Amino acid sequence: MDVLLGIGTRKGLFLARSKDGRSNWEVGEPQFAVADVKAFAIDTRRSTPRLLAGVLDSHFGPTMVVSDDFGVTWSEPDDAPLAFPEDTGAALQGVWQIAPATAAEPDVVYAGAEPAALFRSTDGGRTFELVRGLWEHPHRPEWMPGGGGLALHTILPHPADTQRMAVAISTGGVYRTTDGGASWKPANKGVTADFMPGELPEWGQCVHKVALDADTPSTLYLQNHGGVFRSTDDGVSWQSIAGGLPPANFGFPIVAHPRRPGVIYTFPLDAEMERFRFPPDARCAVYRSEDGGDTWSAQTDGLPEEPFWAAVMRDAMSADNADPAGIYFGTRNGEVYCSADEGDHWKLVADKLPDVLCVRAAVVG
Numbered sequence: 001m002d003v004l005l006g007i008g009t010r011k012g013l014f015l016a017r018s019k020d021g022r023s024n025w026e027v028g029e030p031q032f033a034v035a036d037v038k039a040f041a042i043d044t045r046r047s048t049p050r051l052l053a054g055v056l057d058s059h060f061g062p063t064m065v066v067s068d069d070f071g072v073t074w075s076e077p078d079d080a081p082l083a084f085p086e087d088t089g090a091a092l093q094g095v096w097q098i099a100p101a102t103a104a105e106p107d108v109v110y111a112g113a114e115p116a117a118l119f120r121s122t123d124g125g126r127t128f129e130l131v132r133g134l135w136e137h138p139h140r141p142e143w144m145p146g147g148g149g150l151a152l153h154t155i156l157p158h159p160a161d162t163q164r165m166a167v168a169i170s171t172g173g174v175y176r177t178t179d180g181g182a183s184w185k186p187a188n189k190g191v192t193a194d195f196m197p198g199e200l201p202e203w204g205q206c207v208h209k210v211a212l213d214a215d216t217p218s219t220l221y222l223q224n225h226g227g228v229f230r231s232t233d234d235g236v237s238w239q240s241i242a243g244g245l246p247p248a249n250f251g252f253p254i255v256a257h258p259r260r261p262g263v264i265y266t267f268p269l270d271a272e273m274e275r276f277r278f279p280p281d282a283r284c285a286v287y288r289s290e291d292g293g294d295t296w297s298a299q300t301d302g303l304p305e306e307p308f309w310a311a312v313m314r315d316a317m318s319a320d321n322a323d324p325a326g327i328y329f330g331t332r333n334g335e336v337y338c339s340a341d342e343g344d345h346w347k348l349v350a351d352k353l354p355d356v357l358c359v360r361a362a363v364v365g
Helices: none
Strands: 003-009 012-017 035-045 051-058 063-067 094-100 109-114 117-121 152-159 164-169 173-177 207-214 222-223 228-233 248-256 264-269 287-288 298-299 317-319 328-329 336-339 347-350 358-362
Touching: 003 051, 003 109, 003 328, 003 336, 012 035, 012 347, 012 358, 035 109, 035 328, 035 358, 051 094, 063 094, 094 152, 117 152, 173 207, 222 248, 248 317, 264 298, 264 317, 317 358, 328 358
Parallel strands: 035 094, 207 248
Antiparallel strands: 003 012, 003 358, 035 051, 051 063, 094 109, 109 117, 109 152, 152 164, 164 173, 207 222, 222 228, 248 264, 264 287, 287 298, 317 328, 328 336, 336 347
8 A cells, every 4th residue: 555645844845755554654855945835735536646835935925736747747827826816906925725525516626715715726726716705704894813814724625515615714614505616605603713802703713634534424513712513514503522521621622433424523722811732731642532522532653752832723733535544643853753543552653854734645656
């Protein structure tokens, strides 16, 4: 089994390859070495997987690049592949998410941007157009930046209906469309917003990440600024599933197993008084639930036993499409770990990398 792992960091993209069932990895030299890479995707819908990366160069600015030869060469159009139309008065600050659509739309790719916007490509990610329905939503002028900016960081195409999709914005919340992006409705009922006074708002929550259940697309899981939630009605309402997690249930990532319903993963942080944001008890632990968040267990076999102070960002945890699934996470101190058995055991893939912003992996041969 040939698995490719992309690691986006504060200083470039690293590509790692394993051809022995994820036991050993070869990690390449950094590409785009002076750029932030917050978004990376491996599009496996074509005979040769296509790699897509959102690159933010401090001199040249943000762009999207594409490779059809596993990162040997990269290309982008002469014109900016992803840019705001002139009439919006906005300028692209970065790409936060890249999401290939389903097999029913083999050339469609979505991108989430800062400032918060959704873009759609119909040529495999080489050029994009702004999804006007979301950009022109009456809530948009009142969305406020979170600690990391005002970005659309989660894109969840519905696996069976090309007209349906959910997105998440920091700090706008979750929005849903059922008409292919022409109109959008907020989907945040029950999600806390402790930083906002009064009753729970209709929108404005600081959502960190959302994942879609493997078997039931009407079930979603959400890691919020102040808790972990589950929706069983396609985002219409949410209920807390943080009861089995450490008391300080702050965190950034939430990952759903690609095939097993109800299996989800997160990396909690202690954020008491907004001061710490370290793993509880300085313990490196991935928490896994096998019943949709009703109960959780810490998975630590192979992870550091000494005090651990690094965080895992919203896109720095992911699953591959192998069987059994591989689970991956990267840390802000430049370590990347892989579990080849769905979280039971962990192994270090790379260390001493720059600050890890995103990880994505897939079987490529």
